[in-house]
Amino acid sequence: EQTIYLKDYAPTPYRIVSVELDFRILEERTRVRAQLTVEPRPDTAPGTPLVLDGDDLKLDSIALDGAPLVLSAYAADANSLTLVEPPHRRFVLETEVTLEPASNTKLMGLYRSSGTWCTQCEPEGFRRITYYLDRPDVLAPFKVRMSAPKALAPVLLANGNLVDKGELGDDLHFAVWEDPFLKPAYLFALVAGDLGSITDSFTTMSGRKVELGIYCTHGKESECFYAMDSLKRSMAWDERRFGREYDLDVFNIVAVSDFNFGAMENKGLNIFNDRLVFAKPETATDANYHGIERVIAHEYFHNWTGNRITCRDWFQLCLKEGLTVFRDQEFTSDERSRPVQRIHDVQNLRTSQFPEDGGPLAHPPRPDSFREINNFYTTTVYEKGAEIVRMLATLLGEAGFRKAMDLYFERHDGDATTIEAFIKVFEDASGRDLSQFATWYLQAGTPQVGVSDSYDAASQTYTLTLTQKVDPTPGEPTKKPLLIPVRFGLIGPNGSPVGWNGVSGGTVEGDLIVLDSESVTLTFTGVANKPVPSLFRGFSAPVKVESGLSQDDLLFLARHDSDPFNRWDALQSAATTLIASAAQGSTWSATDADALRQALVDTLENPDLDDAFKAQAIDIPAETVVGRHIGKDVDPDAVAEARKALVTALVGPIAEKLTALYRDLAISVPYSPDANQAGRRSLRNGLLALLVAGSDQGAGLAAEQYSGATNMTDRYAAMAISARNWTSEAPALLGDFRTRFAGDPLVFDKWLTASAQAPDGGVIERMRATLAAPDFPRTNPNRLRSLLGSFVMTNPVQFTRTDGLGFRFITEAVVDIDKVNPQVASRILTGFRILPTLEAARRNAGLEALQALKDQHKLSRNVGEILDRILA
Numbered sequence: 104e105q106t107i108y109l110k111d112y113a114p115t116p117y118r119i120v121s122v123e124l125d126f127r128i129l130e131e132r133t134r135v136r137a138q139l140t141v142e143p144r145p146d147t148a149p150g151t152p153l154v155l156d157g158d159d160l161k162l163d164s165i166a167l168d169g170a171p172l173v174l175s176a177y178a179a180d181a182n183s184l185t186l187v188e189p190p191h192r193r194f195v196l197e198t199e200v201t202l203e204p205a206s207n208t209k210l211m212g213l214y215r216s217s218g219t220w221c222t223q224c225e226p227e228g229f230r231r232i233t234y235y236l237d238r239p240d241v242l243a244p245f246k247v248r249m250s251a252p253k254a255l256a257p258v259l260l261a262n263g264n265l266v267d268k269g270e271l272g273d274d275l276h277f278a279v280w281e282d283p284f285l286k287p288a289y290l291f292a293l294v295a296g297d298l299g300s301i302t303d304s305f306t307t308m309s310g311r312k313v314e315l316g317i318y319c320t321h322g323k324e325s326e327c328f329y330a331m332d333s334l335k336r337s338m339a340w341d342e343r344r345f346g347r348e349y350d351l352d353v354f355n356i357v358a359v360s361d362f363n364f365g366a367m368e369n370k371g372l373n374i375f376n377d378r379l380v381f382a383k384p385e386t387a388t389d390a391n392y393h394g395i396e397r398v399i400a401h402e403y404f405h406n407w408t409g410n411r412i413t414c415r416d417w418f419q420l421c422l423k424e425g426l427t428v429f430r431d432q433e434f435t436s437d438e439r440s441r442p443v444q445r446i447h448d449v450q451n452l453r454t455s456q457f458p459e460d461g462g463p464l465a466h467p468p469r470p471d472s473f474r475e476i477n478n479f480y481t482t483t484v485y486e487k488g489a490e491i492v493r494m495l496a497t498l499l500g501e502a503g504f505r506k507a508m509d510l511y512f513e514r515h516d517g518d519a520t521t522i523e524a525f526i527k528v529f530e531d532a533s534g535r536d537l538s539q540f541a542t543w544y545l546q547a548g549t550p551q552v553g554v555s556d557s558y559d560a561a562s563q564t565y566t567l568t569l570t571q572k573v574d575p576t577p578g579e580p581t582k583k584p585l586l587i588p589v590r591f592g593l594i595g596p597n598g599s600p601v602g603w604n605g606v607s608g609g610t611v612e613g614d615l616i617v618l619d620s621e622s623v624t625l626t627f628t629g630v631a632n633k634p635v636p637s638l639f640r641g642f643s644a645p646v647k648v649e650s651g652l653s654q655d656d657l658l659f660l661a662r663h664d665s666d667p668f669n670r671w672d673a674l675q676s677a678a679t680t681l682i683a684s685a686a687q688g689s690t691w692s693a694t695d696a697d698a699l700r701q702a703l704v705d706t707l708e709n710p711d712l713d714d715a716f717k718a719q720a721i722d723i724p725a726e727t728v729v730g731r732h733i734g735k736d737v738d739p740d741a742v743a744e745a746r747k748a749l750v751t752a753l754v755g756p757i758a759e760k761l762t763a764l765y766r767d768l769a770i771s772v773p774y775s776p777d778a779n780q781a782g783r784r785s786l787r788n789g790l791l792a793l794l795v796a797g798s799d800q801g802a803g804l805a806a807e808q809y810s811g812a813t814n815m816t817d818r819y820a821a822m823a824i825s826a827r828n829w830t831s832e833a834p835a836l837l838g839d840f841r842t843r844f845a846g847d848p849l850v851f852d853k854w855l856t857a858s859a860q861a862p863d864g865g866v867i868e869r870m871r872a873t874l875a876a877p878d879f880p881r882t883n884p885n886r887l888r889s890l891l892g893s894f895v896m897t898n899p900v901q902f903t904r905t906d907g908l909g910f911r912f913i914t915e916a917v918v919d920i921d922k923v924n925p926q927v928a929s930r931i932l933t934g935f936r937i938l939p940t941l942e943a944a945r946r947n948a949g950l951e952a953l954q955a956l957k958d959q960h961k962l963s964r965n966v967g968e969i970l971d972r973i974l975a
């Protein structure tokens with residue numbers, strides 16, 4: 104298998120001046136004619152071959168400047184088209200290919216989803232549509248003509264503006280779309296189908312009116328309004344916060360049900376997985392509404408960070424993705440609660456990115472080699488990438504960050520650029536040397552920060568030592584120290600901040616310590632009392648902190664820290680430590696449990712905290728988080744047992760109080776997805792989770808909530824909590840849910856997820872039966888991920904069974920899925936990254952299953968790469 108290296112980057116010898124595409128869509132097949140105006144670059148030697156990418160293509164005809172090419176002038180196969188000696192001047196290359204979109208199960212290129220023709224081109228799908236220089240640094244204006252049977256496809260959409268349309272004979276019609284903005288092929292999109300729609304408009308800050316449309320299956324129109332509202336709020340926010348205005352006259356979104364990931368930012372024509380568009384209270388949860396708002400915003404924000412400024416090559420993916428995730432996180436923080444959003448994002452980072460960064464699949468946010476680029480759309484590129492941008496914002500301050508972003512847009516609009524250029528912009532705008540900071544992009548692994556301190560009352564001196572280290576990751580045995588921004592405060596014995604009058608030994612800028620070497624010792628003078636340090640406020644860097652704080656100090660911070668994130672984090676650490684030590688054979692003292700319980704009660708009873716925050720505060724860390732904290736020789740059964748025991752110890756004495764609170768939090772007004780109501784529901788469901796796991800009355804309460812629920816948030820929570828605790832009611836609730844919502848695929852996904860999380864020994868048998876049912880939609884990514892993705896990522900007890908049944912269930916499923924859709928298969932396989940953390944028997948069972956997969960099957964490049972990296 105071929106590895107691609109960043110160091111081999113070179114621009115193409117030819118540029119594509121313009122693109123004209125003609126799609127003749129018929130029921131069975133689609134003919135694609137491409138006219139590419141091509142020109143050699145000034146320094147290209149005459150006679151240099153032109154090599155276009157293809158994937159699974161068959162050339163029907165080829166002409167140059169209107170004349171058919173003789174056989175000796177070119178070579179064509181499924182994966183490339185070479186002009187042996189193209190003219191040394193501008194010329195027009197015309198090719199024709201025939202596609203069969205209905206049999207395209209990889210869902211890359213042109214395919215059909217429930218009858219609708221649609222495309223996905225990022226990163227390398229355009230080459231499945233026509234021969235092309237399919238790479239992000241080849242930018243061209245596109246004109247697209249399409250014709251299709253009117254009955255099958257009354258709606259014809261592509262990027263840019265509609266410039267012509269009309270009727271043809273034989274019940275066909277056509278449309279012509281022109282996109283005036285230069286773009287790489289990965290942003291190309293086309294949709295043809297029989298779709299319903301809702302429309303609206305947005306007037307930009309300079310007064311231009313933009314027509315907005317959301318297209319969907321007929322009958323689903325009324326479920327698109329929340330997405331439309333999110334879109335308009337996103338457009339307004341990007342103007343306010345970043346001065347970015349939309350640039351075309353139309354912005355369309357299409358919802359399709361077969362899609363490899365969340366959504367795609369094609370210029371002026373975003374295509375969405377329908378789970379991130381459709382919402383109504385009876386079938387969508389608060390989390391679904393939240394997700395829709397976030398992803399609609401994310402794709403819209405790509406118009407500037409991704410489309411107007413794109414990536415030079417795929418190694419730079421983080422340039423657009425990390426930055427755009429940062430932007431969508433900021434949007435949600437401004438629209439909802441900032442601390443709650445921050446906790447949410449950090450929780451996500453810790454449950455998915457930290458495990459990736461600490462295991463066999465670790466890679467830098469800007470990797471320098473890959474075999475299959477689709478395997479690098481990872482949480483490291485996206486979420487760690489966003490943390491890096493957030494650190495830049497922290498270092499530069501709000502005004503400094505905005506100034507740098509303005510310069511980025513001004514300097515690079517229209518470019519396909521690099522991480523280096525991005526960093527340079529921040530250096531130029533701030534006057535700071537960011538060369539050490541840039542290491543965050545180039546080095547894998549989560550830094551571990553150690554803390555030690557001492558206080559000398561006589562001299563009123565406080566000394567704080569911070570150290571950093573990063574464990575080796577695949578291919579990177581040694582690590583460089585990073586520049587780590589540590590936002591901090593010192594808290595005195597009475598809970599209020601302690602000041603100082605001088606500090607030496609390192610760089611402190613206001614409330615920011617710049618940790619830029621392996622060890623920094625700061626000496627603060629004029630410190631009146633022995634403080635407790637509150638470090639990494641707002642999670643100012645994506646690191647693991649070994650704070651060395653006692654349970655007492657943690658619970659002190661949980662009560663007194665002025666930083667809400669650290670209050671939450673202190674509770675999480677306190678609980679994680681207790682569960683982890685119990686899972687490793689020690690027991691917590693009754694005092695520890697009492698103190699933690701009291702801290703939880705104080706949090707619940709604090710009138711100054713909002714419900715959504717309280718819900719996060721009482722959320723006892725998941726088994727996977729504790730397992731990660733333990734790090735090696737993990738026995739997931741022991742972790743699950745210890746967690747359950749702690750919840751039981753915490754809840755036991757206050758079960759009545761929690762039940763009363765749970766009852767008080769019921770909502771009597773009609774459902775609304777707004778942050779306040781959602782926060783109240785999440786607190787109530789958080790209490791339910793505690794009661795089900797830790798008391799006898801919980802299971803009954805959940806069953807009662809399930810039957811009485813008037814919205815999906817409450818109904819799903821009741822069912823999922825019951826399933827995760829495998830209560831005696833769980834099978835009945837799952838059964839009812841399945842029939843109650845039969846026929847709604849997105850609700851079926853919820854059932855699949857909850858089913859896959861059941862910790863009982865029968866879960867694998869039940870999943871096998873589900874998959875084997877003749878009507879199981881085995882080519883739909885949402886269904887497969889809901890069942891198998893949830894199982895590998897959130898059911899460690901059954902997935903990592905010592906007898907290997909869980910591992911083999913997954914490898915067998917991966918073999919089948921790989922034949923249909925390699926991207927989905929390889930994503931599911933990444934669940935095996937957990938192996939190095941497990942105790943030997945489980946680890947070996949997992950390795951055996953992987954080795955059998957490797958030895959016995961011919962696998963796609965996608966799956967092969969992941970497999971080899973985990974086995975390495």
Ligand code: B3K
Pocket residue numbers: 225226364366367368401402405424477480
């Ligand atoms: N840019 C797309 C992701 C494409 C994934 C290809 N495997 C959606 C997004 O990040 O916004």
Ligand code: ZN
Pocket residue numbers: 401405423424427
């Ligand atoms: Zn993105």
